[in-house]
Amino acid sequence: MQRYDVVVIGSGPGGYVCAIRCAQLGLKTACVEKDKTLGGTCLNVGCIPSKALLESSERYEATRHSLAEHGISVAAVSIDLGKMHERRKKIVAQLTGGVDMLFKKNKITRLSGLGRIAKGTTAGYHQVVVTRDDGSEETVEAASVVIATGSVPSNLRGLTIDNDRIVDSTGALELAEVPKHLVLIGAGVIGLELGSVWSRLGAKVTVLEYLDRILPGVDGEVATEAHKILAKQGLEFILGARVEGAEVKGEDVVVKWRSKDDQTHEVTGDRVLVCVGRRPFSDGLGLDAVGVALDNRGRVQIDGEYQTNVAGIFAIGDVTRGAMLAHKAEDEGMAVAEILAGGHGHVNYDAIPSIVYTHPEVAGVGKTEEELVQAGVPFVKGRFKYAPNGRALALGEPDGFVKMLAHKDTDRILGCHIIGAHAGDLIAEVSVAIEFGASSEDLARSCHAHPTLSEIVREAALDCARRAIHK
């Protein structure tokens, strides 16, 4: 029986990064993956394919609507959806193949099949049974097992995902034609990104959201602005809508929903996209048999060093607590590898940015204003709009603002929330600032190149002390 220092189950951004870091640190490492390609949700059906389609659809939208003011006219603009999908698939293949290459380079054994943890027979070792597609099995031993099995889309009672008329996020990446009317259930990050794709490509999009706001978890002021801008772009929002079921009738789907005043309503579209969150995935892992505990939300329970209640079994990424984000999974993968190699792994959960790749982008790091108010933390707020910034105007991107939150007494940066062009890139400097424990004054005193959008971040930092220059 092959014996490894570490067997990682799952090759998403958590698992593959963990495996690479373990190998770099000299640990004999294997990674089990049930799917044909490495890279998990993120590379195959998540971050990467969605961003490929967001880019294509944004270019289509910009070509149709944003060139005239530059004095550029285009005779006819059309879409070849097949080609757009080909481009998406090529990018995915390039990246998943890249992970394969990195495994080979780092001498990581790839075990193809469904991984299940079983009771070990050798002291100090767990067993991992790998069931291949043809039903054959291979059992290996591991001193440490890292569960990195990620998450899968959640569903609502009363809805059957057929990935034809009623699709989840994976199905929404594959639609072979632009829907006439897409009914989107859920106004969270994934829903609004995919809704934006199909809206830009010509679909009417109606968004049904149970809460009375969009983008739960995002700073309230930023989410309100996003709601306004996306509605202006043509997305129709119905808030406070509890979806109770959907019925396919030929080429149509009738979605039934109930409003807060207990009235029932219907909306009919030709496709329905269900984006109501994701659930941690640990099916078939055999956790019961080895006694690994889950919490009340089905997540693998871990301690401060990512270890489950069973010694030698660890968990990272979407399958455990915290934000379901690729970079959070990656950082945990690196941290656990450092710990397994006898070092110290650490993730600063206050410095993990999150980004919504709509247009404009929405990005945040650290605490939201609501969280600070609720925790009773005294803070100052610096705010600066995109509109007075020269680069924003040159880019034709005057919408949005940066909001900086710093402690009232110490001036330490506690959070930053941005809506506007390239928000996802701008947030990086604030993540680093938070990681270094910087004050808003530190950021405000750092020289920022002109003309760049980063000057808006600096002005927001200056505004914490009411020193913004262009306000």
Ligand SMILES: Cc1cc2nc3c(=O)[nH]c(=O)nc-3n(C[C@H](O)[C@H](O)[C@H](O)COP(=O)(O)OP(=O)(O)OC[C@H]3O[C@@H](n4cnc5c(N)ncnc54)[C@H](O)[C@@H]3O)c2cc1C
């Ligand atoms: C449409 C969409 C867009 C997204 N966009 C972003 C984004 O822009 N930025 C961002 O940060 N996050 C984004 N996410 C979320 C991101 O994809 C996840 O947070 C991330 O993939 C989690 O990584 P992970 O390693 O924990 O798990 P996953 O990526 O889910 O990988 C888990 C892997 O484990 C494998 N597996 C499961 N069980 C077993 C088993 N028993 N044996 C063998 N293999 C197994 C699975 O096949 C899978 O390959 C998006 C998600 C979706 C769906």
